[in-house]
Amino acid sequence: MNDLVNEKTLVELSTLAALPFEPEKSKATLDALNEVLALVGQMQSLDISDVAPLAHPLERHQTLRADAVTETIDASALSQNAPLYEAGLYFVPKVIE
Amino acid sequence: MNLNFATLTDLQKALRNRDVSATELTQHYLTRIDALDPALNSFISIQAETALDGARRADERLARGDARPLTGIPIAQKDIFCLQGQRTTAGSKMLGNFIAPYTATCSEKLADAGAITLGKTNMDEFAMGSSNENSYFGAVHNPWDPKLIPGGSSGGSAAAVAAGLCAASTGTDTGGSIRQPAAMCGLTGLKPTYGRISRWGMIAFASSLDQAGPMTRTAHDAAILLEHMAGHDPRDSTSLNEPVPSFSEGIGKDIRGLRIGVCREFFTEGLDPAVERSIREALAVYESLGATLVDISLPHTPYSVSAYYVIAPAECSANLARLDGIRYGHRCLDPENLQDLYQRSRGEGFGEEVKKRILVGTFALSAGYFDAFYNRAQKIRRLIKEDFVKAFEQVDVIAGPTAPTPAFPLGEKASNPVEMYLQDIFTISASLAGVPAMSIPVEFANGLPVGLQLIGNYLQEGSLLQAAHQFQQETHWHTLTPPEAL
Numbered sequence: 001m002n003d004l005v006n007e008k009t010l011v012e013l014s015t016l017a018a019l020p021f022e023p024e025k026s027k028a029t030l031d032a033l034n035e036v037l038a039l040v041g042q043m044q045s046l047d048i049s050d051v052a053p054l055a056h057p058l059e060r061h062q063t064l065r066a067d068a069v070t071e072t073i074d075a076s077a078l079s080q081n082a083p084l085y086e087a088g089l090y091f092v093p094k095v096i097e
Numbered sequence: 098m099n100l101n102f103a104t105l106t107d108l109q110k111a112l113r114n115r116d117v118s119a120t121e122l123t124q125h126y127l128t129r130i131d132a133l134d135p136a137l138n139s140f141i142s143i144q145a146e147t148a149l150d151g152a153r154r155a156d157e158r159l160a161r162g163d164a165r166p167l168t169g170i171p172i173a174q175k176d177i178f179c180l181q182g183q184r185t186t187a188g189s190k191m192l193g194n195f196i197a198p199y200t201a202t203c204s205e206k207l208a209d210a211g212a213i214t215l216g217k218t219n220m221d222e223f224a225m226g227s228s229n230e231n232s233y234f235g236a237v238h239n240p241w242d243p244k245l246i247p248g249g250s251s252g253g254s255a256a257a258v259a260a261g262l263c264a265a266s267t268g269t270d271t272g273g274s275i276r277q278p279a280a281m282c283g284l285t286g287l288k289p290t291y292g293r294i295s296r297w298g299m300i301a302f303a304s305s306l307d308q309a310g311p312m313t314r315t316a317h318d319a320a321i322l323l324e325h326m327a328g329h330d331p332r333d334s335t336s337l338n339e340p341v342p343s344f345s346e347g348i349g350k351d352i353r354g355l356r357i358g359v360c361r362e363f364f365t366e367g368l369d370p371a372v373e374r375s376i377r378e379a380l381a382v383y384e385s386l387g388a389t390l391v392d393i394s395l396p397h398t399p400y401s402v403s404a405y406y407v408i409a410p411a412e413c414s415a416n417l418a419r420l421d422g423i424r425y426g427h428r429c430l431d432p433e434n435l436q437d438l439y440q441r442s443r444g445e446g447f448g449e450e451v452k453k454r455i456l457v458g459t460f461a462l463s464a465g466y467f468d469a470f471y472n473r474a475q476k477i478r479r480l481i482k483e484d485f486v487k488a489f490e491q492v493d494v495i496a497g498p499t500a501p502t503p504a505f506p507l508g509e510k511a512s513n514p515v516e517m518y519l520q521d522i523f524t525i526s527a528s529l530a531g532v533p534a535m536s537i538p539v540e541f542a543n544g545l546p547v548g549l550q551l552i553g554n555y556l557q558e559g560s561l562l563q564a565a566h567q568f569q570q571e572t573h574w575h576t577l578t579p580p581e582a583l
Contacts, residue, residue, distance in 0.1 A: 004460070005460065009460075010456075013456050013459050013460055013463070014440075014456070016459050016463065017414060017443075017455050017456055017459040018418070018421065018436075018439040018440055018443055019440060019443050019444055019447075019452055019455065019456065020440040020441055020443075020444035022444070029453070029456070032453050032514060033453065033456055033457060033460070035514060035515060036406055036453070036457050036514065036515070036518075037457070037460070039402065039403060039406060039515050039518065040403045040406050040407050040457075040461075040470065040474075041403070042399075042400065042402075042403045043400050043403040043404055043407075043473055043474065043477055044469070044473070046397075046400060046477065046480075048473065048476040048477065048480070051476040051477075051479055051480060052476070052479060053472055053475030053476050053478070053479065054475055054476070054478040054479035054482055055305065055475060056305060056335070056531075057291045057305065057478075057482060057529070057530055057531025057532075058290075058291060058292060058337070058531055058555065060292075060335075060337075062334040062335060063331075063334050063338075064334070065331060065334075070332075073198050073199060074198075077181075077182075077196075077198040078198050078424070078425075080196060081194070081195055081196060081198075081424070081425035081426075082423070082424055082425060083422060083423070083425075083426075083427075083428035084428070090423055090424055092423055092435055092438060093432050093433070093434050093435055093437075093438055094434075095434075095435055
């Protein structure tokens, strides 16, 4: 199989995945991705046109629950993990100039 | 009694008879961790103070005569389970300073049953790996030979039990991450039916595959731990609402008439001949116990690795999207803008294997490739499930090797990802089908542990544990311990 991912697709994939595109590592990354995709490509040889996809191994529907608050977690327990948090706000770089 | 390698049942008895106190036992393991873990690196963090506090409360309970089933038993937990107020890293720099705001359901259930957590064990980053070489906190060494890998991703949990640093441990298994390290460290490890144990509070890798399970010295111990981990949890929408039987009560029955399917696709050319000999020897033991061996086929097994390496990365790319350096997790220094913050934080926070799988998953889910990859993999997943459904019309249990080789040297497969992925070739199909499966030690190969994999029908963990326990009544492989001088 020809390589499925080239440098242009790698740039697009990196953007979609919110990962940095690192030109100096691009050859190694491309080789690694194409090696995995070649392994994965083995499944292309099966005729599966009549088979329905399986999302849940036991084919059960996910249970739904009432849209009601069942528990709360103290905000300070959550905010202590934030890299930059002040006065109840998570700080990010300026978005609107 | 040798406390180092005592079983849960031995320890339950010793604690109740006051032969040892929970505090002495906890201190004993903590001392061993101090002495031996620098050579193994099986723990990421040790909670000595919390553990000793728990042990003091356990001793009070024991003195009052109202001990719970696991009161005073020191265990270790894979560092993928959130424990409130404690650092939970998933083996990643990304979560290197993450303090869990709540406790995983199955960890809470173990604590309610009286278990004491000594610490959190090392693992492949976000459970992605088969050798435990992908941890930000360094590789784990196999207690049987520190030059070898312990298996992965629950490699720390396996090494800690095998080295006698705790009585038992918890692990998680997405494609073989409990069974393969159990095989390589000479332990009993069980991946239950998908949904048997709640995933609440267990950091997600691939949500339709992830399952927690016990890693122990014996099948009896696995039954005890499973009883206290399993059960319906309304907080996990994929948790099964099924009764949890008393697994430890049912395992004493003999297995005469048990039909064991020997799957021909599990005896392929990649299987180490020494491992195959050990597996055939184990099957002969089963015949001597009155089981019948039935030749069976799971014809789509050869496609399982391909389907898995689409489904698992696709789910991981979605699950790990939440790690963006804003609400928690690693944040890069001086981001220029929001996009730079996301990309650099994730680029610095994730290791190479994790980034690769995110990219593979992003590719498989992207427009133009979804049908050819993700949808196709989900279809193959159905064929693999149907193979098992058909097989279980003929047999009660399926047996074969857990892994194609015994433990291999650190670094040996690090540069060959496909060879590493094939480590899970025998374990992945049970994960995709969602059926329960376990690994138990059988005859060693070249002085190293080998695992026999037993796969059961949906919710039939009891039959697996019974088959495993009966084997362990006849053999001594599970009682062997690594050389003391590590």
